Amino acid sequence: MERQRSFSLKPTRLLVFSFTIFSSFLFLSTFTTWLTNYTPSLHQQIDLPFNTSTSASVGHSDIVALPPLTVHSLTKNFTAHGVKVPTSISNRLARTQKSLSGSKSEPVRHRVGTSNVNFTALQEYGTSPERAPSSEQKKIVAGGLVGKTQVPILNKIEQKGVEGCDLTKGYWVFDESYHLYSKDSCPFIDEGFDCEGNGRLDRKYSKWRWQPRGCDLPRFNASKMLELIRGKRLVFVGDSINRNQWESMLCMLLGAIKDPTRVYETHGRKITKEKGNYSFKFLDYQCTVEYYVSHFLVHESKARIGQRRRPTLRIDAIDHGSSRWRGADIVIFNTAHWWSHSKTQAGIYYYQEGSVVHPQLNVSTAFRKALNTWASWVDKRINHRKTRVFFRNSAPTHFRGGDWNSGGHCTEAILPLNETLSTAYPEKNIILEEIIKQMRTPVILLNITSLSAYRIDGHPSIYGRKTRSSKIQDCSHWCLPGVPDTWNELLYFHLQST
Ligand SMILES: *[C@@H]1O[C@H](CO)[C@@H](O)[C@H](O)[C@H]1NC(C)=O
Numbered sequence: 001m002e003r004q005r006s007f008s009l010k011p012t013r014l015l016v017f018s019f020t021i022f023s024s025f026l027f028l029s030t031f032t033t034w035l036t037n038y039t040p041s042l043h044q045q046i047d048l049p050f051n052t053s054t055s056a057s058v059g060h061s062d063i064v065a066l067p068p069l070t071v072h073s074l075t076k077n078f079t080a081h082g083v084k085v086p087t088s089i090s091n092r093l094a095r096t097q098k099s100l101s102g103s104k105s106e107p108v109r110h111r112v113g114t115s116n117v118n119f120t121a122l123q124e125y126g127t128s129p130e131r132a133p134s135s136e137q138k139k140i141v142a143g144g145l146v147g148k149t150q151v152p153i154l155n156k157i158e159q160k161g162v163e164g165c166d167l168t169k170g171y172w173v174f175d176e177s178y179h180l181y182s183k184d185s186c187p188f189i190d191e192g193f194d195c196e197g198n199g200r201l202d203r204k205y206s207k208w209r210w211q212p213r214g215c216d217l218p219r220f221n222a223s224k225m226l227e228l229i230r231g232k233r234l235v236f237v238g239d240s241i242n243r244n245q246w247e248s249m250l251c252m253l254l255g256a257i258k259d260p261t262r263v264y265e266t267h268g269r270k271i272t273k274e275k276g277n278y279s280f281k282f283l284d285y286q287c288t289v290e291y292y293v294s295h296f297l298v299h300e301s302k303a304r305i306g307q308r309r310r311p312t313l314r315i316d317a318i319d320h321g322s323s324r325w326r327g328a329d330i331v332i333f334n335t336a337h338w339w340s341h342s343k344t345q346a347g348i349y350y351y352q353e354g355s356v357v358h359p360q361l362n363v364s365t366a367f368r369k370a371l372n373t374w375a376s377w378v379d380k381r382i383n384h385r386k387t388r389v390f391f392r393n394s395a396p397t398h399f400r401g402g403d404w405n406s407g408g409h410c411t412e413a414i415l416p417l418n419e420t421l422s423t424a425y426p427e428k429n430i431i432l433e434e435i436i437k438q439m440r441t442p443v444i445l446l447n448i449t450s451l452s453a454y455r456i457d458g459h460p461s462i463y464g465r466k467t468r469s470s471k472i473q474d475c476s477h478w479c480l481p482g483v484p485d486t487w488n489e490l491l492y493f494h495l496q497s498t
């Protein structure tokens with residue numbers, strides 16, 4: 001009634017009314033234009049908004065007194081003394097690039113350099129035994145890297161940053177002033193990643209810094225990071241490789257905390273391999289750093305097939321733990337390693353949509369469907385004004401001379417590979433990138449696959465356990481401190497640059 005009366009308008013009211021409408025409209029369209037321009041596309045997000053010169057690496061030299069040997073690896077200008085890329089390699093790269101673009105849809109063999117790389121086989125969860133390795137794969141990389149590593153990386157999709165800098169292309173530089181925390185300073189490293197605690201004696205693996213070509217990755221500043229997440233929820237969702245990265249983040253952040261008792265798990269849970277839900281509170285910053293296990297991001301279910309109830313994967317339904325991911329301010333997803341032949345029962349009566357269990361579905365098709373399920377969930381349920389969404393793509397494994405369960409090993413590698421040859425970019429990454437591009441929500445890709453592919457030295461190998469009874473090596477997870485710290489530096493870079 002009230003409202004109706006106010007609509008019986010006098011001329012002056014009408015004038016005011018239409019003016020209001022007009023100006024609202026004007027504001028709205030301006031705002032929309034601004035938003036459209038502001039909301040960055042995938043490519044813009046990957047770009048580098050800062051200068052080569054504004055590097056955080058400037059601080060290196062005043063942090064540690066450097067032994068003479070490593071000084072030259074710490075100079076800012078890496079190109080000045082860098083090793084030239086041999087033309088033969090360039091040619092090989094060019095050729096590979098050509099052949100890559102021609103064979104996009106083929107199943108991808110993931111092999112990097114002298115190592116045997118498998119993006120699908122995770123140690124804990126079997127894949128079928130590997131074929132005999134070629135002699136090339138047995139070759140062991142030794143010395144000569146320190147201070148002057150410069151290795152080419154394939155770049156299939158051309159990516160131009162503000163300064164033409166691509167964070168995924170570069171090389172590892174030995175840097176004494178790294179590592180960002182130690183085993184003694186961080187109680188959150190679980191046994192599986194605690195290489196030093198499990199007896200690994202060589203320490204170089206924790207002292208390599210990723211050096212993109214043409215720019216620097218800012219050094220992780222824990223207090224700054226904590227400021228960035230003050231009052232917020234930083235959430236990691238995914239498989240044990242994401243737990244790896246989450247533990248790295250906890251350790252890196254702890255470096256800025258004076259009183260460690262002011263950091264605790266909110267339910268008093270101890271980090272173990274089995275449990276999968278953790279929320280660590282940093283009291284001083286009123287923020288939480290959380291991890292939720294979800295191997296596939298979609299729902300692991302069961303269905304009656306014939307006489308028996310068997311495990312299935314509902315590729316059309318998001319993981320039931322998703323309610324916990326929702327209110328996050330920053331969320332980092334991953335899934336890759338569990339999409340393997342053996343873990344998915346070869347796709348035979350495993351993938352389910354609605355009440356239909358597919359008699360057979362190949363892993364690529366199922367992975368794509370599942371990621372689409374994830375993507376629609378994100379687009380529907382995540383408020384992208386509040387939540388920043390990241391996806392970390394697949395981390396390479398480095399089993400040589402077999403698979404995880406057939407004598408595959410990496411324990412002899414104490415230095416990064418100095419080059420990765422004929423890298424086939426994993427199909428799962430390609431699917432992921434296609435899906436992210438179609439989403440309404442801006443998703444930032446943490447593109448760590450290629451940079452991690454050099455780091456054959458970064459795995460726990462035989463140092464994934466205190467006892468060394470088993471012959472099985474872990475060449476899929478990563479020692480901490482180690483490679484996942486760099487992934488977190490990438491995350492930090494994206495957070496602090498916007
Ligand atoms: C960025 O680079 C340009 C040219 O290379 C230089 O003039 C400018 O001062 C730099 N800006 C910063 C913030 O370093």
Ligand SMILES: *[C@@H]1O[C@H](CO)[C@@H](O)[C@H](O)[C@H]1NC(C)=O
Pocket residue numbers: 077079080
């Ligand atoms: C970096 O190296 C380039 C090429 O060698 C050289 O021209 C430039 O002056 C160097 N810059 C610094 C700051 O040393």
Ligand SMILES: *[C@@H]1O[C@H](CO)[C@@H](O)[C@H](O)[C@H]1NC(C)=O
Pocket residue numbers: 110116117118119120121126127128129130131340341342402403
């Ligand atoms: C990688 O894993 C797949 C599936 O689990 C397996 O079929 C393949 O033989 C493995 N390849 C290598 C190079 O280890």
Ligand SMILES: *[C@@H]1O[C@H](CO)[C@@H](O)[C@H](O)[C@H]1NC(C)=O
Pocket residue numbers: 141142143144145418419
């Ligand atoms: C790096 O690669 C080059 C070219 O293949 C090779 O000659 C050299 O021995 C390698 N260096 C190391 C340290 O492996």
Ligand SMILES: *[C@@H]1O[C@H](CO)[C@@H](O)[C@H](O)[C@H]1NC(C)=O
Pocket residue numbers: 046153154155156157158159168169425433445447450
């Ligand atoms: C991720 O990095 C690799 C290696 O540089 C590159 O080939 C690929 O195109 C990148 N992906 C995206 C989406 O930028």
Ligand SMILES: *[C@@H]1O[C@H](CO)[C@@H](O)[C@H](O)[C@H]1NC(C)=O
Pocket residue numbers: 059221222223224227
């Ligand atoms: C880290 O950032 C803080 C400001 O948040 C600054 O005071 C401090 O000097 C930085 N530390 C380093 C090592 O750059």
Ligand SMILES: *[C@@H]1O[C@H](CO)[C@@H](O)[C@H](O)[C@H]1NC(C)=O
Pocket residue numbers: 274275276277293320321
């Ligand atoms: C984590 O929490 C979810 C949701 O409450 C629950 O379904 C799941 O069983 C929990 N997982 C573990 C490993 O505790």
Ligand SMILES: *[C@@H]1O[C@H](CO)[C@@H](O)[C@H](O)[C@H]1NC(C)=O
Pocket residue numbers: 106107362363364365
């Ligand atoms: C999976 O199935 C799809 C559709 O049937 C097909 O296009 C694709 O080539 C298959 N991929 C593999 C690796 O078999």
